[in-house]
Amino acid sequence: MMPVQQFINYILQNQLFEKNDHVLLAVSGGKDSVLMAQLFKLAGFSFSIAHCNFNLRANEAQRDETFVKLLAEDMNVPFHVVHFDTKAFADQHHISTQMAARQLRYEWFEELRLQCGYQYIAVAHHQNDAIETVLLNLVRGTGISGLHGILPKRDHLIRPLLFLSRQEIDEVFENNEFTFVEDSSNQSSKYARNKIRLNVIPHLRDINPKLEETFAENIHRFAETEALVQKVVAEMRNQLFKEEQGNIVIDIAKVIALQPQKLLFFELLKPLNFTSPVVDEILSSLSKQSGTSFYSSTHRLTVDRDQLVISLLFEREQELYYLHGEGNLKLGEGKISLTLSENLNFKADKKVAYVDANLLIFPLVIRFRQDGDRFKPLGMKSFKKLSDFLVDEKVPLPQKDKVPLLINGNGEFIWVAGMRQDERYKVSATTKKVAIFELSNL
Known part of the structure; x- marks a missing residue:
């Protein structure tokens, strides 16, 4: 039958x-x-x-x-x-x-x-x-x-x-x-x-x-139990997860107060693809030195003083962008544009850089930080490690990997985009043409 x-x-x-x-x-x-x-x-x-x-x-x-x-x-x-x-x-x-x-x-x-x-x-x-x-x-x-x-x-x-x-x-x-x-x-x-x-x-x-x-x-x-737990976890996620500069920020004190801690924290992080062993490692590192990072297949979690900062993975070592002349270059969700001008009128905006165009060697490269990076910040006579500069600027740890770096064809820094130009490429009294770089929509 x-x-x-x-x-x-x-x-x-x-x-x-x-x-x-x-x-x-x-x-x-x-x-x-x-x-x-x-x-x-x-x-x-x-x-x-x-x-x-x-x-x-x-x-x-x-x-x-x-x-x-x-x-x-x-x-x-x-x-x-x-x-x-x-x-x-x-x-x-x-x-x-x-x-x-x-x-x-x-x-x-x-x-x-x-x-x-x-x-x-x-x-x-x-x-x-x-x-x-x-x-x-x-x-x-x-x-x-x-x-x-x-x-x-x-x-x-x-x-x-x-x-x-x-x-x-x-x-x-x-x-x-x-x-x-x-x-x-x-x-x-x-x-x-x-x-x-x-x-x-x-x-x-x-x-x-x-x-x-x-x-x-x-x-x-089990299905009914999960539905109940997920309802509770969704409410907790709204309370604990704060968005700052495209990252998720969680107060460590609130994580420590979770009961039962492992179950709730695992369920909170599960949509971000963190596995149970990684969650164990995170919980055991809450009181350790700031700067420790943990990874899922899609995200990175960093212990940053009294907070946990979660950001999307950024394949900085593999991402190189090339700028061959005037125009726009898409960069993730934003863009960097280059305009050449003989007008030397400036506006005070960190997202805009004014460079002596005659010093540029095309194609220019836009990449992200690498070990050993250093440049000569505008106004300084000596070189400074990029890592030290970012610390001084109080850039959050996960954000450091997302700062675009404009590199000349000879390998020298031109601009830490959105933050500081390199002294070597500033506009001077002898500049005939200005290269105007603008960072937007990031």
Whole structure:
């Protein structure tokens, strides 16, 4: 017997989509996705089928593609297919084959959704997938969000089979004449998820024969707990996070007062991609010397006296910009412009520099600070380390990496942009033409 009514009820209870929505189904050809397609068909919903050929299993990959194409034809629904060079993508981005396949397929599904006007993308995860995800998250380390496993709906992604267990899906195929294809890699213990599926879950089921039912109840509780915690954390984030010059500033005393400290601070920093071990290191360094920095994949957190300052990572060593003459040069969210003039009228503005144009050697380079940088600040006769100058100017630590430096073609400083010119390039009585540099929108 087909669980069509259960399927419809689950969709309604979780508000996965509306009856008239057109849904894109991700179908691999295995039992789970084939059953999902059959249930969509029997329930009378509007859908199309998408299949990814990852070119990882030689003849099997082509077999799967042909099977899914014939399934779509038999159901008389639109069919989409894509071919990926998954191994090359994994090598290029230095990630595992599994991670590469995941990234490739979800990016393609979203492109299809937008191009073809599908309201949702449906994937065929079931209760046992949710259990495996929870166990993997626990093993690898996770916040509260990792404990609820896979959610029925996230943005445009839906999982309408989460009401079924692996055993229940098998029973449907035993009682119906549906065909499917078997992915041989599912039996390999090479992958972490398969190790849990093949070697761990059977032992847990020996302890609790109703494992799926118990986990489903626990996952529901974890999801509600996370919703409560995130509500509290969002309120705390509004109170603790202050924005200054594009950075996030947090009072260290308020972090020390958090209770429970580790849980709340981890959840506060989680949207900025800081991992649990890094959060531990930050908390242990709150009373240490100012200047210590910690990194996530996207941000840097710096202990700066009695504050924590969080800024976006800035790849200063790799970012070089070239100015070949008059005009504007885009620099991040701002720009530096160059105008040549014979008018020697000045205005007092740190964001504008007036330079003797005859001393310029093009192309000029705009970069960010490097070890050993030094220049001769306007009005001084001797050189000064850039690092010392920035300290004297009381530039916050994370901001130091964002100060643009205008460098002449001979490698000499022209301008610490927005702060101080170099004495060697100032306008003098013999200047015939002035180069006017202006920093804006930063």
